[in-house]
Amino acid sequence: MTDTGAGAVLVVGEVGADGAARPVSFEVLTAGRRVANALGGPLVALVMGVGVGEAARSLGAAGADRLLVADDARLAGLTTEAASAVLAHTIREVAPAVVLVPGTTAGRDYAPRVAARLGVGVAADCVDVAIEEGELVAVRPILGGRVQTAVRMPGSRPQMATIRPASFEAAEATGAGPEPEPIAVDLAPNDLRVTVRETTAKEAGPTNLEDAWAVVGGGRGLKEPDNFKLVEELAEVLDAAVGATRAVVDAGWRPHHEQIGQTGRTVAPRLYVAVGVSGAIQHNVGMQGSDYIVAINRDPDAPIFKIASFGIVGDLFEIVPALTAELRAARS
Ligand SMILES: Cc1cc2nc3c(=O)[nH]c(=O)nc-3n(C[C@H](O)[C@H](O)[C@H](O)COP(=O)(O)OP(=O)(O)OC[C@H]3O[C@@H](n4cnc5c(N)ncnc54)[C@H](O)[C@@H]3O)c2cc1C
Missing domain, CATH: 3.40.50.620 (HUPs)
Known part of the structure; x- marks a missing residue:
């Protein structure tokens, strides 16, 4: 050499x-x-x-x-x-x-x-x-x-x-x-000193947030960890990865590797769907490079709407299941 x-x-x-x-x-x-x-x-x-x-x-x-x-x-x-x-x-x-x-x-x-x-x-x-x-x-x-x-x-x-x-x-x-x-x-x-003995792949969906074409990010608006299944179902039908805000990671609802933002990961997919995410600057810096941002939030003044390409003002518990069902029907 x-x-x-x-x-x-x-x-x-x-x-x-x-x-x-x-x-x-x-x-x-x-x-x-x-x-x-x-x-x-x-x-x-x-x-x-x-x-x-x-x-x-x-x-x-x-x-x-x-x-x-x-x-x-x-x-x-x-x-x-x-x-x-x-x-x-x-x-x-x-x-x-x-x-x-x-x-x-x-x-x-x-x-x-x-x-x-x-x-x-x-x-x-x-x-x-x-x-x-x-x-x-x-x-x-x-x-x-x-x-x-x-x-x-x-x-x-x-x-x-x-x-x-x-x-x-x-x-x-x-x-x-x-x-x-x-x-x-x-x-x-x-x-x-460290050896990798086994690597376990995720069962479904993109394994890497940074490489996913689309990401569905969930926030505290989901109210409790079990409701993240709404995010997972939407992600599945979009073939998207799941992301999260720091608020829900800190609460123990989601693993840290899903956190997007200043103290988490940076993603710039074609599509980012923000579900019950307020749009704090520390979150936005991790996803504002996305080509299209769709925000679902019941507060019309939520900062996420300032960077959203499409905003849906309403209750995520009504909107997300309806959206998932429509997309599933369209795909089948
Ligand atoms: C140094 C520092 C670093 C940070 N790093 C990060 C980071 O890397 N990533 C990050 O995400 N945050 C980070 N934060 C935290 C950040 O400031 C915010 O507190 C956090 O992003 C808020 O998360 P959230 O949007 O889930 O929660 P909230 O701000 O509580 O927002 C919840 C939203 O859900 C909406 N909502 C509630 N119910 C419904 C409903 N039924 N239907 C529709 N919408 C609903 C509300 O209107 C609200 O806008 C950092 C903070 C600091 C100080």
């Missing part, structure tokens, strides 16, 4: 449970291409896991100049510690100017660890990137999304950032890309 040059940009591709590169990987590729063009260096993609050759090739077809593949049985389930070790090793080998990592649950966990190992900073959860005077400018929302701030790390090498899902258009396949190059997987016992 040779040093790729001062202007190289390294992006990390994430692989889903189905073995394919996740959509966010192609978004990070778009961000990386912009930065690489500005620096005049190559765009290098790293993919880690087991049997990830095809996922890597799809990133090559979408524009990576070089593909590095860390394919090793010990990377099954890709734990944070193993991913950190492989990424840190790759950065030392490639010596990129900029490293961009998907701002997913996994990426947000290992990117700062790698930055700490290398003694550099990391701009987290960025929604835009640019190069000014040869340095990365990473834009990230602060104060619950009310303000955006530009982060610069002058002189730092590499300059690292995690990219918030749905912040860039996904890079599209343009033709056969480069051949994948294997990269050594040098793991110490400390990198393998």
Whole structure:
């Protein structure tokens, strides 16, 4: 493995449970291409896991100049510690100017660890990137999304950032890309303290909120946890994922991984249906990038209506079952 040059940009591709590169990987590729063009260096993609050759090739077809593949049985389930070790090793080998990592649950966990190992900073959860005077400018929302701030790390090498899902258009396949190059997987016992013994898939519906074409988000207007079945039924007929506000997660009605917003996940599906959600700024920052927002709320002054494409003012306990029944009938 040779040093790729001062202007190289390294992006990390994430692989889903189905073995394919996740959509966010192609978004990070778009961000990386912009930065690489500005620096005049190559765009290098790293993919880690087991049997990830095809996922890597799809990133090559979408524009990576070089593909590095860390394919090793010990990377099954890709734990944070193993991913950190492989990424840190790759950065030392490639010596990129900029490293961009998907701002997913996994990426947000290992990117700062790698930055700490290398003694550099990391701009987290960025929604835009640019190069000014040869340095990365990473834009990230602060104060619950009310303000955006530009982060610069002058002189730092590499300059690292995690990219918030749905912040860039996904890079599209343009033709056969480069051949994948294997990269050594040098793991110490400390990198393998955690092993994934089993992964259980959800019984139905999209397994990943960020990848779902539609999301139905439920809030405190549902009154009690059992009523979330209304949200689940609507999600099922739409082939959508289920999301939740922090209010209902804090109340223990729903698991934290479903929380959308400032302290939860960011989604930007084609369709977001907000059911009994008031539309607090801390929730909206996690879903306002959706193409269409449909809000169902009995309060005509609820803030959610300010960002909704379609608003239905009324009692969700009447509207949601009727909507689900109509959609089910239409689909059958
Ligand atoms: C630092 C910080 C971080 C936060 N992070 C997040 C975050 O990541 N995600 C998040 O979601 N929140 C977050 N919050 C909390 C946020 O401020 C709100 O409190 C929360 O989003 C409100 O959740 P909700 O809309 O479910 O509940 P509520 O605000 O109580 O709204 C319930 C809505 O349901 C409607 N309703 C009631 N009954 C019916 C009915 N029968 N039919 C139709 N509509 C009905 C009401 O009109 C109301 O608008 C954060 C807060 C802070 C301070």
